[in-house]
Amino acid sequence: MACALTAIRIGHPWPLGAALTARGVNFSVVAPLATRIELLLFSHGGALEPQRVIELDSRHRSGDHWHVEVEGIGLGCCYGYRVFGPLQPGGHGFNPSKVLLDPCARAIAGWEVYQRAAAVGAMPNNHCCLKGVVTERDRFDFDAAPRPRHRWQQSVIYELHVGGFTQGPGCPVPKERQGTLLGLIDTLPQLCELGVTAIELLPVMAFDPQDAPAGRINHWGYSPVSWMAPHAGYLQSGDPLQARQEVRQLVTACHQAGLEVLLDVVYNHTSEGNQAGPTLSWRGFGDSLYYHQTGRGDYLDVSGCGNSIAANRPLVRRLILESLRCWAVELGIDGFRFDLGIALSRGEELTPLETPPLFEAMEADPDLSDLKLLSEPWDCGGLYRLADFPARRVASWNGRFRDDLRRFWKGDERCVWTLGQRLAGNPDLYGGVAATPGRSITFLTAHDGFTLADLVSYDRKHNLANGENDRDGDNHNNSWNHGVEGPCSDPAIMRLRDRQLRNLLASLLLAPGVPMLLMGDEVRRSQGGNNNSWCQNNPLGWMHWQPDDDDLALKQFLARLIGLRRQLASLLNPDRPHGEGPPRRQERGAIWREWHGVTLNAPDWAAWSHSLAWSLNNAEHGALLWCGMNGYYNPMTFAVPPSTSGWRRVIDTGLNADQALPEPSPPFADTVARLESRSLMLLVGAPLLEALPSHPADPLTPRSP
16 A cells, blocks of 8 residues: 555554554564664555655664654555664674564565565665565454363364365365465365364464475475464465454354364574574564574574574563464464474573473463463474473473384384373373373374374385485384385285274374374375475375275274264363272272283283283273273284173274274173284273263264354
8 A cells, every 4th residue: 555654753662563543553663782773664565665764763762662653554554674783793683784574563465576585695675575564453253253162181183284285186175265274164074074173273374485495385384484474375365454354264164163273383483594594574673682692693593493582581572472462362263382392491592491481471371371282392402391391281292102102003112011101191201190181292193204194104204305315304203114115005015004094093092182183194195205295385295185985984983983082081081090900999980990911900011012901990880991902913812801781892993994993883792802913992881882972973063153
């Protein structure tokens, strides 16, 4: 829009960013060491030169904040900054040749002219810079679309990529909506049918697609250029002023379908890289403020991406909190997953802090009090804090769970005892006490690593397509190809792979914790052995929308498994962890776990063991359910505890795919159970099944708007 300003006023330091006033727009940014700032107003996002330049001097400064109110402009005005100041030690610091993006801009324009390379060096970039866009700051309408607020005990998370999930052959999304936030709405019936309660979106905050090897693009989005604005590539309209509304439309549709929306957020680093990287935003306002550095001005890096955000500092902490409120309060998001979140607990010189101020402030903020908070408990500097993650309300991704379940079903030795710990809620990792719901996120696969189908089809990664000579991606995957690397036509190998998929999924859904699934695992989506598809915006990184009969059989198995878990949540995922063995004093309703092997009450914890069984019991009915797990290459026969009311066989992965979770559950009257090689069986007491409110296959019921 044309910037027909009429007057310049001093303005106010709060709120940060560009905010509408009765007379125009108030602009406020943080730049503690700057000596002078220019506000640049552009006629439109693709403009090569600013239409107006407004100089801010000491009169426009309040402490660390620079501010100005401009009359006669409003929604849609495009703007940027030039910041002047002294060079820091080592030659880093201010670079007034660069037009900077406001760190608090809630919308961005200029993508059609943007050139990342021009943000490096001393040449001006005004002809190809990103601009902030003045937009509204309305609150989300929670009356029309309240948060679903699923309890942790009942939650099942589905991790997906907005662009990758909404395109590909057979995709149900109309062509004009594919790859967009609004296109995701068309897929919600499939997600509800599967029975998940929350979707976790890979980054949707604006990121730099050009931050990738030559000839490729950054597809995943772990290269943020803004913590406030939605990513332009996910918009159907292409209008920056519609970006926030499109996010709200998606969140509203999810809430009305009973689904929570969680965002994967990247606050540990930015797209600006190390000291040789581009000057896009944060660095230009104060690189020594936002980034951990050495005394010479070199960047410290525990993110693996060139820089590390100094979240311990008050001004940086406030910006991150402002971002969280922006997405949670203004756009309706239900929770956040912090990428390399433990890096945010580091203080000066990257020292780990026991009480990180960011997490303290986050947990004390009433606007964030009803959100689900998740985090990776590791960073690239070697810090790994799972049970002792330094935040009371933050659940941690349990990488030990992933590794130990993979190793057991792969057939490794020294796995049975650790498998038992995972199935009991990880007491060995949580100080001898099982983790309560909401502390441990259990998963087998995630965006970073093999898909589930590739986990049973490849012994090693195949990442040459990424253009980094197969150096990228994890080399330690605990995967097994079962005899042939990659695609296979041998019926015996394919049957075994399919059985292993069912074993892995059943183990995940029967264990305590909050299970997370990766997009497409339910239909055997493959990435051709690529375990780091971050730059693959092509069928390799897209959803599998043309499943065959075997794919659909696995999807049906998983949907019924999720339904069974939901109905047995108080047993499988209790609010208070089950005790081990019969309690000394019988309490009414008390439930305890007993461990078995092929013989009752005789688990084989030896290094060479490949089998384990367990039961949940109470004093009134004895054994309520029994699960046998045979990771051996031969069939095994297990003794089954007596049931006072009769058993029903609920899961048997040794059967064909369409029979593995039988419907209805057949009676099981034997005193022993024969488990095929590498298979799992679950028996449930008949009265317990009869007391369930609905059939395990029932999908998550959508809410009415």
